[in-house]
Amino acid sequence: MAQDTSLAYRCHAEDGRIAARLEPVARPGQADLAAGEVLLRAAWSGLNYKDALAVTGAGKIMRRLPLTAGIDVAGVVEASADARFRAGDAAIVVGCGLGEEFDGGLADHVRVRGDWIVRLPAGLSLQDAMIIGTAGFTAGLAVTRMEDNGLAPGGGPVAVTGATGGVGSLAIALLARRGYRVTALTGKPDAADYLRSLGAASILPAADVPASSRPLETAQWAGAIDNLGGPTLAWLIATTEPRGSVASVGLAATHTLATTVMPFILRGVNLLGINSTYCPAALRDRVWAELARHLGTPSPLLETIVHRTVGLADLPGAFAGYTTRPTTGRTLVRISGALGRA
Numbered sequence: 001m002a003q004d005t006s007l008a009y010r011c012h013a014e015d016g017r018i019a020a021r022l023e024p025v026a027r028p029g030q031a032d033l034a035a036g037e038v039l040l041r042a043a044w045s046g047l048n049y050k051d052a053l054a055v056t057g058a059g060k061i062m063r064r065l066p067l068t069a070g071i072d073v074a075g076v077v078e079a080s081a082d083a084r085f086r087a088g089d090a091a092i093v094v095g096c097g098l099g100e101e102f103d104g105g106l107a108d109h110v111r112v113r114g115d116w117i118v119r120l121p122a123g124l125s126l127q128d129a130m131i132i133g134t135a136g137f138t139a140g141l142a143v144t145r146m147e148d149n150g151l152a153p154g155g156g157p158v159a160v161t162g163a164t165g166g167v168g169s170l171a172i173a174l175l176a177r178r179g180y181r182v183t184a185l186t187g188k189p190d191a192a193d194y195l196r197s198l199g200a201a202s203i204l205p206a207a208d209v210p211a212s213s214r215p216l217e218t219a220q221w222a223g224a225i226d227n228l229g230g231p232t233l234a235w236l237i238a239t240t241e242p243r244g245s246v247a248s249v250g251l252a253a254t255h256t257l258a259t260t261v262m263p264f265i266l267r268g269v270n271l272l273g274i275n276s277t278y279c280p281a282a283l284r285d286r287v288w289a290e291l292a293r294h295l296g297t298p299s300p301l302l303e304t305i306v307h308r309t310v311g312l313a314d315l316p317g318a319f320a321g322y323t324t325r326p327t328t329g330r331t332l333v334r335i336s337g338a339l340g341r342a
Contacts, residue, residue: 008068008107009315011055018057020069022312027109036102039081040075040091044130045105047250047310047331048072048166052322054099063101071098071277072133073105073112074126075336082114090120094134095277106315108335115281118288125294131302132291133331135166138276139174140287142225142247143339145272149245153179155222156241157308159204161185162227162252163195164328169305170295171225172198177294185209185232191328197304209235223247230254237263237271245270276325305329321338 006027011020027039048071053059055069058273062069077089085091096116098104103111120129130138143151151158158175162168175182176199184195187206195203209232212219218239224236227250237248237259248271263269279287295302307329310318318331 003166005091006107006109007312008103009055009070009312010066010068011062014066018062018065020055020316022315025068025107036113036116037080038077038085038091038112038114038117039079040073040093040110040112041333042105042108042110043126043187044074044335045070045333046072046130046133046135046166047318047322047327047333049250049327050134051099051106055319056322061100067099067111068103068105068107068332069099070104070106071095071100072130073098073110074120074129076111076126078109080114084114085117090126092118092120092126092129094118094137095279096158097277105127105257106312106333106335108312118284121288121292121296123292125297127332128302129331130249130295131306132170132295133330134165134276135330136170136174136291136295137284137287138167138249138274139171139225140291141276141283142171142249142272142274143174143178143281144283144287144290145274146223146245146247146270148268149272150243151223151245156244157181157183157201157221159183159185159221159224159236160200160227161206161225161232161236162250163200164188164191164302165227165252166305166327166330167227167249168225169198169329172200173301174291174294175225176200188328194304194328198301206232212238212313213258214238215260216266219244219267221246225249228253230256231258233257234259237269240267240269242267243269245272246267247272247274306332308332309334311335 054061163186184200230253309332
């Protein structure tokens with residue numbers, strides 16, 4: 001392949017549907033600053049639910065087409081017109097419109113804006129950073145927001161729904177390592193050993209969550225991180241302790257929510273919306289520092305969360321069923337394994 005060409009997993013609009021394929025594309029030149037001031041040589045990426053929605057067309061994620069998929073990337077700066085970065089710097093970009101508004105991370109070279117970059121924190125490799133990815137950053141942001149609103153270890157159990165998914169897995173691991181007692185809510189009864197290995201103190205089968213429309217139930221959670229939406233989120237709000245916080249991070253079940261103001265005005269419950277895409281740089285750096293502190297090496301935990309590792313060439317078959325059945329852990333994408341432990 002020519003030096004001015006990159007390999008990218010590209011999405012096109014064809015015959016009223018999304019067609020995604022691996023193909024060579026022109027690499028943005030150093031003068032093409034509209035695409036970003038920094039050129040990264042990608043080492044690793046990871047697959048997310050949002051990527052699956054974009055690539056399969058199950059959700060309107062991409063705001064223009066054609067576009068390179070992938071909301072995450074970790075790699076090494078190859079060239080930079082931003083004085084803050086120089087060739088050889090290890091960098092992470094998650095969210096920030098990658099794979100939505102801008103060409104994303106499923107490519108061997110990615111041009112990004114300097115304001116999006118988080119320097120690789122001590123204790124993490126580039127590979128570790130992509131095991132964490134948007135999923136772990138979302139979990140970390142949820143925990144940070146909850147703690148900023150009063151959540152603290154020893155205050156009572158914290159519930160995590162969608163527990164075997166990427167966000168859920170990393171939320172359990174992060175909470176447990178910060179000293180919280182975690183209850184994992186899951187529809188996978190055979191996943192108990194996996195969830196306990198992450199740090200879950202107890203398992204609550206999804207089938208045991210009562211179908212209740214009462215505005216208030218017996219309070220039992222100091223906090224909760226919800227990946228599902230709908231009735232489960234409403235139940236969590238109704239069962240959270242006074243002044244507790246519920247972080248809403250996903251809509252894997254439904255985007256709807258039927259509740260009342262009672263938990264908010266009678267118990268002072270906080271409902272926190274978590275948006276990992278548009279996040280102030282200072283908060284982004286703070287969250288990544290905490291992720292590195294609690295999940296970084298020499299812990300083998302992160303590799304436990306990896307469900308599978310694929311290469312760019314494997315991407316055409318990697319999304320099959322991703323949006324129709326629950327996933328476990330994280331799918332890691334090796335782009336340049338030689339850079340994996342930078």
